[in-house]
Amino acid sequence: MKDTLINELRTAYDTQLRGVTPPGGSARIEKDGPLTRVVGWHRGFVTGPRELGVCGAELDKLIARQRDFYAARGEAVEWKTRAHDLPADLTDRLTAAGFVAEDSETVLIGQSADLAADPVLPEGVTLRRVSARSDLQRIAAMESVVWGEDWGWLAGDLAARIEIAPENTVVLVAEARTEVVCAAWLVFKDGIDFGGLWGGSTLKEWRGQGIYRAMVAHRAQLAAARDVPYLYVDASADSAPILTRLGLHAVTTTTPYVWSP
Secondary structure (H helix, E strand, O other), X not given: OHHHHHHHHHHHHHHHOOOOOOOOOOOEEEEXXXXXXXXXXXXXXXXXXXXXXXXXXXXXXXXXXXXXXXXXXXXXEEEEEEOOOEOOOHHHHHHHOOOEEOOOEEXXXXXXXXXXXXXXXXXXXXXXXXXXXXXHHHHHHHHHHHHOOOOOHHHHHHHHHHHHOOOOEEEEEEEEOOEEEEEEEEEEOOOOOEEEEEEEEEOHHHOOOOHHHHHHHHHHHHHHHOOOOEEEEEEOOOHHXXXXXXXXXXXXXXXXXXXXX
């Protein structure tokens, strides 16, 4: 029974979630054969259907064309792969073309109605929706601390998303007094049965207190209120066990392959 559910969720994922949300700002979306790519983001991005429909030398040419396109722009590019993509040697061919695998994440899907609950937060921590540029900059600063690298680009990325689709982009912060201790966002797409759970990074000293779980519960409430039946997330090794316990199901894994000039 569970295998049937997983197959149904994976099929829905492949049918509805292989595209790219218009990123807003100066970024644009282009097509190259079976691929969709983003130009003008903080780095290039490439994704495609489960079955690319090309193999061998033709696939090598398609890969090289993406690499050379971004090389001419002096930009890095991420090619988003999934474990069940075809042809099966796609990742080997990406590696041969100079792409490097980053950490894999687990694609998890759950039912909004089952996950929805009133968020339970530690004493002194509050949750609110934000859209002001100053708050988005505070989120970027927090993410930079969490990940140990400059995430300054995130403020502009979130601002562009909110500008182009304010009703479909919900950015949340958990604050302890004036400090942002966690941030997460929920992204809807018109006509799609899924809401995307993104972010969820928490400052180290605030982890293990249920803040991430509260973020999931509240975003599930918002999705259920909009009659969006499913939530999905690309979960890190740290987050996947928490989300699985909450009731989400692992349907595949996703690995970014990155080429940098």
